[in-house]
Amino acid sequence: MIRFDAYDTGGFHDEMFLSSSQPRPGARLLEQKIESLSDGELLQRQQAAERALLHMGITFNVYGDSAGTERIFPFDIIPRIVEASEWEWVERGLKQRVYALNLFINDIYHEQKIIKDKVIPEGLINSARSFRQACVGLNPPRGIWCHITGTDLVRDSDGQIYVLEDNLRCPSGVSYVLENRQIMKRTFPQVFEASRVRPVDDYPSHLLDMLQYLSPDYVQGPTVAVLTPGIYNSAYFEHSFLAQQMGVELVEGRDLVVADGLVQMRTTKGLQRVDVLYRRIDDDFLDPTVFRSDSMIGVPGLLEVYKAGRVALANAPGTGVADDKVLYAYVPKIIKYYLGEDSVIPNVPTYVCWEEKELAYVLAHLDQLVVKAANESGGYGMLVGPHATATQREQFARLIQANPRNYIAQPTLALSRVPVIVDDHFEGRHVDLRPYILYGKDIYVLPGGLTRVALKKGSLVVNSSQGGVSNDTWVLYE
Amino acid sequence: MLSRVADSLYWMSRYIERAENVARFIDVNLHMMLDLPVGATEQWAPLVITTGDDTPFAERYKVTTRENVIQFLTFDKENPNSIISCLRGARENARSVREIISSEMWEQVNTFYLMITDSAAGERVEEAPYDFFRAIKMASHLFEGLSNATMSHGDGWHFCRLGRFLERADKTSRILDVKYFILLPSVADVGTPFDDIQWAAVLRSTSAFEMYRKRFHHLTPDHIVDFLLLDREFPRSIHYCLIQADESLHAVSGSPVGTFRNPAEQYLGQLRAELAYAHVKDVIGAGLHEFLDAFQTKLNVVGDSIFATFFASQPIGGTVTVKESSQPSAISRQHSSQTA
Numbered sequence: 001m002i003r004f005d006a007y008d009t010g011g012f013h014d015e016m017f018l019s020s021s022q023p024r025p026g027a028r029l030l031e032q033k034i035e036s037l038s039d040g041e042l043l044q045r046q047q048a049a050e051r052a053l054l055h056m057g058i059t060f061n062v063y064g065d066s067a068g069t070e071r072i073f074p075f076d077i078i079p080r081i082v083e084a085s086e087w088e089w090v091e092r093g094l095k096q097r098v099y100a101l102n103l104f105i106n107d108i109y110h111e112q113k114i115i116k117d118k119v120i121p122e123g124l125i126n127s128a129r130s131f132r133q134a135c136v137g138l139n140p141p142r143g144i145w146c147h148i149t150g151t152d153l154v155r156d157s158d159g160q161i162y163v164l165e166d167n168l169r170c171p172s173g174v175s176y177v178l179e180n181r182q183i184m185k186r187t188f189p190q191v192f193e194a195s196r197v198r199p200v201d202d203y204p205s206h207l208l209d210m211l212q213y214l215s216p217d218y219v220q221g222p223t224v225a226v227l228t229p230g231i232y233n234s235a236y237f238e239h240s241f242l243a244q245q246m247g248v249e250l251v252e253g254r255d256l257v258v259a260d261g262l263v264q265m266r267t268t269k270g271l272q273r274v275d276v277l278y279r280r281i282d283d284d285f286l287d288p289t290v291f292r293s294d295s296m297i298g299v300p301g302l303l304e305v306y307k308a309g310r311v312a313l314a315n316a317p318g319t320g321v322a323d324d325k326v327l328y329a330y331v332p333k334i335i336k337y338y339l340g341e342d343s344v345i346p347n348v349p350t351y352v353c354w355e356e357k358e359l360a361y362v363l364a365h366l367d368q369l370v371v372k373a374a375n376e377s378g379g380y381g382m383l384v385g386p387h388a389t390a391t392q393r394e395q396f397a398r399l400i401q402a403n404p405r406n407y408i409a410q411p412t413l414a415l416s417r418v419p420v421i422v423d424d425h426f427e428g429r430h431v432d433l434r435p436y437i438l439y440g441k442d443i444y445v446l447p448g449g450l451t452r453v454a455l456k457k458g459s460l461v462v463n464s465s466q467g468g469v470s471n472d473t474w475v476l477y478e
Numbered sequence: 479m480l481s482r483v484a485d486s487l488y489w490m491s492r493y494i495e496r497a498e499n500v501a502r503f504i505d506v507n508l509h510m511m512l513d514l515p516v517g518a519t520e521q522w523a524p525l526v527i528t529t530g531d532d533t534p535f536a537e538r539y540k541v542t543t544r545e546n547v548i549q550f551l552t553f554d555k556e557n558p559n560s561i562i563s564c565l566r567g568a569r570e571n572a573r574s575v576r577e578i579i580s581s582e583m584w585e586q587v588n589t590f591y592l593m594i595t596d597s598a599a600g601e602r603v604e605e606a607p608y609d610f611f612r613a614i615k616m617a618s619h620l621f622e623g624l625s626n627a628t629m630s631h632g633d634g635w636h637f638c639r640l641g642r643f644l645e646r647a648d649k650t651s652r653i654l655d656v657k658y659f660i661l662l663p664s665v666a667d668v669g670t671p672f673d674d675i676q677w678a679a680v681l682r683s684t685s686a687f688e689m690y691r692k693r694f695h696h697l698t699p700d701h702i703v704d705f706l707l708l709d710r711e712f713p714r715s716i717h718y719c720l721i722q723a724d725e726s727l728h729a730v731s732g733s734p735v736g737t738f739r740n741p742a743e744q745y746l747g748q749l750r751a752e753l754a755y756a757h758v759k760d761v762i763g764a765g766l767h768e769f770l771d772a773f774q775t776k777l778n779v780v781g782d783s784i785f786a787t788f789f790a791s792q793p794i795g796g797t798v799t800v801k802e803s804s805q806p807s808a809i810s811r812q813h814s815s816q817t818a
Binding site for chain 2: 240
C-alpha cells in the first residue's frame with residue numbers, strides 16, 4: 001500500500017508538498033486521487049506504464065555501452081506540477097533569454113559590438129570551441145539562429161528557480177515529454193479528470209510551422225526533413241518520432257547530396273530538393289568540406305548551399321557559441337546589453353576559472369562546488385564536489401589548472417525534489433526541468449517540459465545517460 | 479520515397495517473412511518425424527541443407543540432432559538466418575523507418591522481437607514446440623495484416639510487399655525441396671503411406687493442406703508440386719507470390735504489367751512468365767530439385783536488380799558513389815544456389 005503519510009520532504013523544497021503532510025495547492029487534487037486508489041493499484045499502473053514503454057520501443061541508446069544498446073527511458077508515474085502563475089513567469093523569462101541570446105549570436109558573427117563595448121572579453125569568444133569562423137558574416141533565414149532551445153531550469157531549497165544551462169545546439173528530450181503524456185493518459189486516465197492540465201500534444205505542429213517559416217516565401221509547400229546521424233545515435237528515437245509526428249522525411253547524411261546548387265534527397269525516383277533541414281547533427285559533423293573532414297554523417301557542400309540561402313538549417317551553424325558554459329556566466333550581462341532589462345530568471349552564481357581570482361576560489365572550495373567542463377554536456381566531464389572523493393577532486397584540480405578556460409564552477413544547489421515510487425513507498429528525488437522554446441515567427445514556449453529525476457538517492461545528476469528517470473510535467477491552467 | 483527507406487522497408491518485411499518461414503521449416507520437420515515408421519531415426523540434416531547454411535552449422539555444431547538444429551535455426555545469433563537474427567534485422571530496419579511505417583507495425587515488430595529474446599523462449603520451445611512455432615507464424619501474420627490495414631498503400635507499402643512475396647517464393651521453393659532430401663527408409667517406400675504422410679506434412683507446413691484438398695482431393699506428388707509451384711490463387715504458392723511481387727514492382731514504377739522499364743521488371747517478368755506457362759510433368763521430368771535450384775538462382779538475380787534499380791544511389795556529378803545496401807551482402811546473397 002503506497003501512501004503519502006510516511007513521505008518525508010527531508011527539508012528540501014518539494015515540488016508536490018509544502019511540508020511532509022500538506023500538498024501544494026495545485027497538487028491537492030492529484031494527492032487526493034492517489035490516496036483514493038485501492039491497494040496495489042498505483043504499483044500496477046507504474047508497471048503498466050513501463051511495459052507500454054518497452055513495447056512501444058521508446059528507448060534511448062547508451063554510449064560507452066556495447067554498440068547499439070537500448071534502454072527504455074524510465075518513467076515515474078507521479079506527475080510534477082507547475083502552477084499557472086509560476087509558469088507565466090518562467091515563460092516570460094525564457095522568451096526574454098532566447099530573444100537576447102539570438103541578438104547576441106548575430107552580433108558575434110557580425111560587428112561584435114558587445115566585445116567592442118567591453119561587455120564580454122574578446123579572448124573568451126576566440127577561445128570558445130563552439131565559435132565557428134565559417135559562420136562569420138552569415139545571415140541565417142529570417143535572422144534567426146537559435147530556433148529550438150531546451151533551457152535547463154533548477155530550483156534551490158529557498159524555492160528560487162535558476163537557469164542552469166541554455167542548450168542551444170540540438171537539445172533533446174521533447175519526444176519524451178510528448179510520450180510521457182501519452183503514457184500517462186493511457187495508464188492513469190483518472191488523475192487527469194479535473195486537473196486542468198495544459199496540453200503539450202501540439203508541439204510537432206508548432207515545430208513544423210517554425211521550420212516551414214524558414215524557407216523563402218517563393219517556395220510553395222517547402223520540403224522539410226529531419227537530419228539524423230542514424231539509428232545508433234542516442235536520440236534516434238526522438239529524431240524518428242519528430243519526423244513521424246510532423247509527417248516529414250527523416251534523412252541521414254548519405255541520403256542527401258548537393259547537386260545543381262541545391263540540397264537533394266536520393267529517392268527511388270531520382271533526386272528531390274530539400275528546403276529546410278531540422279538537423280540533429282552537431283556543427284562539427286555537418287559538412288566535411290567546412291568542418292571536420294572525417295565526418296561520415298554530414299553532407300559535403302551543405303554550408304555553401306546554406307550560405308546561398310537555398311536551404312535553411314535549424315539551428316543555424318555557429319549557434320553553439322552561446323552555449324559555452326563560460327559564456328553562460330555572462331548571459332545576464334548579455335540580456336542587459338541588448339534589451340536594457342534585468343534577466344527575469346536568474347543564473348546560478350558561477351565562477352569562471354579563467355578569471356584568476358575566481359580560479360583560486362574554485363580550487364580552494366572544490367569540496368563545495370559543482371565543476372563543469374565548458375564544452376561537455378549530458379553530465380559528462382563534471383565533478384560534484386561534495387559527493388566526490390579526495391582523489392577525484394585532486395584529479396579535477398589538475399584538469400582545471402591545465403586548462404582554466406575550459407571550466408566553470410557553481411555552488412552545489414540543494415535541488416528541489418519530487419516524490420517517486422521506490423519499491424513500495426515514496427521517496428524524494430532531486431529534479432530539474434527542461435522547457436522547450438521555439439523561435440520562428442514569434443517565440444513559443446511549450447507549456448510543459450521534461451522533468452528529469454536523479455534516480456539514485458541523494459544524487460544531483462539527472463541526465464538520462466547517467467541513469468535518470470523522467471516524469472510527466474503538468475503545467476496547469478489559471 | 480528515399481532509396482534508403484525503400485531498402486529498409488523491403489528488408490524489414492523480407493526478414494519477418496523469413497523468420498516465419500524458418501518456423502515453418504522446423505514445423506514441417508517436426509511433423510514428419512512424428513510420423514516416422516518405427517525404428518527409423520529422425521532426420522534433421524536435410525533441414526540445414528535446404529536453408530543453405532550447412533557449412534556454418536558444421537563449423538559450430540558437431541551433430542545434427544533435433545536440439546542442435548532447432549537451436550541453430552531459432553536462437554543462434556551467429557546464424558544470420560536464424561529466427562532471432564531475422565527478427566533483429568527486421569527490427570533494426572523498422573527502427574530506421576519508424577516514421578514511415580505505422581506505430582502499430584513498429585510495435586508489432588518490437589513485440590515480436592521481444593517474444594523471441596525473452597529468456598523463457600528456450601524453455602517454451604522444448605516444452606511446446608508446436609505452440610511456439612505457431613506463435614511465430616501468427617506474429618508474422620499479424621504484422622502483415624497490420625501493414626495492410628494501417629499503412630497507406632503507396633510506394634512504401636509496395637516495397638514491403640515486394641520484399642515479402644519474393645522471400646515467400648524463395649522459401650516455399652525450399653520447403654518443397656526439403657522433401658527431396660528426406661530419405662525414405664527404402665526405395666520401396668516411395669508411394670507408400672509414409673511417403674504420403676511426408677507430402678501431407680509439406681502441405682501443412684505451408685498452410686496448404688485444406689486448400690489443396692479442395693482443388694485436387696487426393697495426395698499425389700505431381701499435384702502437390704503443381705499446387706505449391708504453379709497455383710495462381712493460393713497465397714503461398716510460388717506463382718502466386720511472383721504475381722503479387724510483379725504487381726507491386728509495376729505499381730512503384732508506373733509501367734503496365736506485361737511490359738518493363740527497368741531490369742528488375744524484366745527479370746521478374748521472365749520468371750513469372752516461365753511459371754505461368756510451365757507444365758508440372760516437365761518440371762518433375764527434368765528433376766524437381768534441379769528446377770528449384772535454378773529458380774532460386776534466378777530469384778537472386780531479381781533481388782540484385784531491384785537493389786540496382788531502386789536502392790543503389792545514382793552517380794552524381796561524375797563521381798560514382800556506390801551506396802551500401804543497409805544489409806550485409808552475406809545475408810542478401812545467402813540464397814545462392816547450393817549443390818547437393
